[in-house]
Amino acid sequence: MGRGSSIILRMVRVVLGLGGNTGDCRMAFSECLAALAVEGRVVDVSRLWCTRAIGPPQPDYLNAAALVEWPAGPRALLARCLELEAAGGRKRSAEAPWGPRTLDIDLLLSESVVCRGPVLTLPHPRLHERRFALEPAAETAPTWTHPLLGRTIAKLAEEAREREPDAIIEVLSFEF
Numbered sequence: 001m002g003r004g005s006s007i008i009l010r011m012v013r014v015v016l017g018l019g020g021n022t023g024d025c026r027m028a029f030s031e032c033l034a035a036l037a038v039e040g041r042v043v044d045v046s047r048l049w050c051t052r053a054i055g056p057p058q059p060d061y062l063n064a065a066a067l068v069e070w071p072a073g074p075r076a077l078l079a080r081c082l083e084l085e086a087a088g089g090r091k092r093s094a095e096a097p098w099g100p101r102t103l104d105i106d107l108l109l110s111e112s113v114v115c116r117g118p119v120l121t122l123p124h125p126r127l128h129e130r131r132f133a134l135e136p137a138a139e140t141a142p143t144w145t146h147p148l149l150g151r152t153i154a155k156l157a158e159e160a161r162e163r164e165p166d167a168i169i170e171v172l173s174f175e176f
Contacts, residue, residue, distance in 0.1 A: 011041070011069035013111040014077060015141050015153075017124070017133045021053060021061040023089075023102040029064055030176040032084050032103060039080065040070040046136035048172040054132075055098025060169055065108065065136035074113050078120050081105040108137055114147050123147065131160035131167045 016036075018029045026048065033042050044067040051061050070077040085092070088103040108124045115122040123146055127133055134157040142154035149156070160167075 011071055012073055012077070012113060013043070013067065013069050014074060014113075014122075015108045015110075015137050015144070016066045016068055016081070017104075017106040017108045017137065018064045018066065019061050019104040019106075019132070020102045021059045022100045025062040025102060026174070028088050028103040029062075029174070032081075032088070032105065033066055033176040035084055036066075036068055036070075036080070040068050040077075042176070043067040043069055044140045045174060045176060046139035048174040049132060049136050049168055050170040050172065051132040051167055052169065053098075053100075058100045061132065062172075063132045063136055064174060065133070065140045067140040074107060074110055074115060074122055075120055078107055081107070106133070108133055109141065109144060109146065109153070111141075111144060128156050129160075131157070131164045134160045135168065 018032065020028055033045065036042055046065040049063045051063055053059065053061055085103050085105055090101055090103055106124055107120065107122055108127050110122050113122055128146060128149055134153065138154045138157035142152060144153050145151065146153065146156060
């Protein structure tokens with residue numbers, strides 16, 4: 001590059017879904033977001049949504065969403081999220097599908113990236129089916145449009161409310 005040239009990094013904006021149902025999930029969420037804020041920017045965080053567990057019998061879940069800006073792209077963000085899950089004690093290879101966990105971090109939707117691959121799929125392939133993910137996501141990015149379905153996150157959350165009226169147990173305040 002020549003003299004006076006500079007590189008401008010464009011931050012990718014992603015809505016993350018946070019979930020957990022064992023241990024101190026509120027603390028795990030706070031620690032996760034604080035770690036992400038060191039390398040990126042946490043723009044907004046939803047309230048905590050207490051929801052009924054899906055899968056084998058287990059405690060109810062706490063769910064939240066965070067809108068983050070990340071400098072290195074969604075694959076690098078996914079890698080960082082997997083590191084944070086592991087640091088929180090998650091052992092993906094040893095857990096039952098849809099089983100209990102302290103911290104689960106999913107990349108739900110990007111403002112500008114659609115990705116279909118073996119490691120990462122954006123938007124999350126089941127986002128539109130999951131009220132526990134849509135309600136918190138609608139608090140952080142209500143006007144974002146699902147690029148494959150052409151409906152806003154707020155509209156998808158409204159549809160999920162009609163399909164799953166009893167999925168939400170309680171909504172709690174949350175600050176990290």
